[in-house]
Amino acid sequence: MKAIKRSATGIVVSMLITSAAFAVQVDLNLWTAESYPAVTGFPAGAWTVNSSGQSVTQVANGQPTLFYSDFNVRGMDVRGSVSVANGDDDYIGFAFGFQPGDTSNAAADYLLVDWKGATQFFDFDGLSTTPGTTAVEGLAVSRVTGVPTADEFWGHTDFADDPSGGVAELARGATLGSTGWVAGVEYDLQFLVEEDRLQVFVDDVLELDISGDFPDGRMAFYNFSQGGVTYRAFTRDTIPPGPCPVIPVPASLPLVILGVAGVLIRRLRG
Structure with missing residues (x-):
C-alpha cells in the first residue's frame, strides 16, 4: 500500500x-546587440555575455541600445532578473516585437517597457534635432514606431515635426509608475506576451496590463544612458491556450x- x-x-x-x-533556460550567447544612431557624446551599447550564457551586462552610458533574442516572443511566459550596479539614474528596460534592423527601419513597430531611476530634463545634440524632453521617474510601457530621436525616447514623445518616428506612452506601472529603480537591488520580472495583451510583473506584483493589437517579433533588453546593468537567469515557456483555472x-x-x-x-x- x-x-x-x-x-x-x-x-x-x-x-x-x-x-x-x-521552462527553457535562455542562452544569451545567441542574442544580438543593436544600437540606435550615434548621439553626440553618447557611445554605442557594449553588451558582454558571461561564459555560461546565463547573464549579460551592458556597461556603456550611451545611446538607446538593445540586445535582442534569437526567438519570437509572442505566446511566451518569460522570466528573469535585472539589477544595476552603479548609482546613475537613467533607463533600463525591455522591448517586445522588436525586429532585427529596427534601429534604422522606418516601419518599425514594437512595445517598449522602460524604467527611469529619477526624473530628468535633457536636450540631446547631434543627430537628435528635436527639442529637449523630460524623462519621468518610474516604470512605463510605450509603443515605438519608425526611428525616434533620442529626445523622443527620453521623454516618451512623438513630435509632429519629426515624421521619422516617435514614442507614444500607453500606461504607467500600478505601484512603480512614479518610483525609480534602486541601484544594488535585483528585481524579479515576469512577462506574459500575447497577440493582444502584455502583462508585466515586478517582484510578483502586476505592474502593467495592456490590451491591443501588438506585432510579433523578438524580445530585447534595453538601456538608454545607463551602464552597469545586468540581466540574469532568463527562462521562457509557452503560455497555455485558453483561460487558466483559478481557485477562488x-x-x-x-x-x-x-x-x-x-x-x-x-x-x-x-
Missing part, C-alpha cells in the same frame, strides 16, 4: 508542476490536493 500511496501522490505533484517543467480561495488548495489524492488511492486499491 505504501507504494500505491507514493504513486498517487506523485501523480498529484506532477499535475501541479507540469507548467513549470517545460487559496487556503482551499491543500484540501483539493488531499481530495484528489484520496480518490486516486481508493481507485488504485480497488
Whole structure:
C-alpha cells in the first residue's frame, strides 16, 4: 500500500508542476546587440555575455541600445532578473516585437517597457534635432514606431515635426509608475506576451496590463544612458491556450490536493 500511496501522490505533484517543467533556460550567447544612431557624446551599447550564457551586462552610458533574442516572443511566459550596479539614474528596460534592423527601419513597430531611476530634463545634440524632453521617474510601457530621436525616447514623445518616428506612452506601472529603480537591488520580472495583451510583473506584483493589437517579433533588453546593468537567469515557456483555472480561495488548495489524492488511492486499491 505504501507504494500505491507514493504513486498517487506523485501523480498529484506532477499535475501541479507540469507548467513549470517545460521552462527553457535562455542562452544569451545567441542574442544580438543593436544600437540606435550615434548621439553626440553618447557611445554605442557594449553588451558582454558571461561564459555560461546565463547573464549579460551592458556597461556603456550611451545611446538607446538593445540586445535582442534569437526567438519570437509572442505566446511566451518569460522570466528573469535585472539589477544595476552603479548609482546613475537613467533607463533600463525591455522591448517586445522588436525586429532585427529596427534601429534604422522606418516601419518599425514594437512595445517598449522602460524604467527611469529619477526624473530628468535633457536636450540631446547631434543627430537628435528635436527639442529637449523630460524623462519621468518610474516604470512605463510605450509603443515605438519608425526611428525616434533620442529626445523622443527620453521623454516618451512623438513630435509632429519629426515624421521619422516617435514614442507614444500607453500606461504607467500600478505601484512603480512614479518610483525609480534602486541601484544594488535585483528585481524579479515576469512577462506574459500575447497577440493582444502584455502583462508585466515586478517582484510578483502586476505592474502593467495592456490590451491591443501588438506585432510579433523578438524580445530585447534595453538601456538608454545607463551602464552597469545586468540581466540574469532568463527562462521562457509557452503560455497555455485558453483561460487558466483559478481557485477562488487559496487556503482551499491543500484540501483539493488531499481530495484528489484520496480518490486516486481508493481507485488504485480497488
